[in-house]
Amino acid sequence: MTPLRARMIEDMVSAGLAQSTQTLYIRAVYGLAACYRRSPEEPSEAEVRNYLLGLRERGVALGTFRPYHGGIKFLYSHTLDRHPSTSACPRFSRMPRPAPSSAM
Secondary structure: OOHHHHHHHHHHHHOOOOHHHHHHHHHHHHHHHHHHOOOOOOOOHHHHHHHHHHHHHOOOOHHHHHHHHHHHHHHHHHHOOOOOOHHHOOOOOOOOOOOOOOOO
8 A cells, every 4th residue: 555545544534534435535546546647646737637527528427426526636635735726626516418409
């Protein structure tokens, strides 16, 4: 286990997060690290934003996106004590619906 992961787990335990939430947050940070093939503390705000936008563009369900957003936000704001700008971690309420087709 990397020191960053151990520190994040300690922070999540001290914050009182449930084990299932901790698992989802770790998976989210792992996905970010795997995407850029480097430590999750290295990507810039723009890269984090592009990663999250890419998830939505690929059609990831809102129920999957929210824990990824929360996990990455937790990593940067609590564990790394780097407070990303609001635009670095975009929020989405739901996927836009396709325009109704007029097949008359």
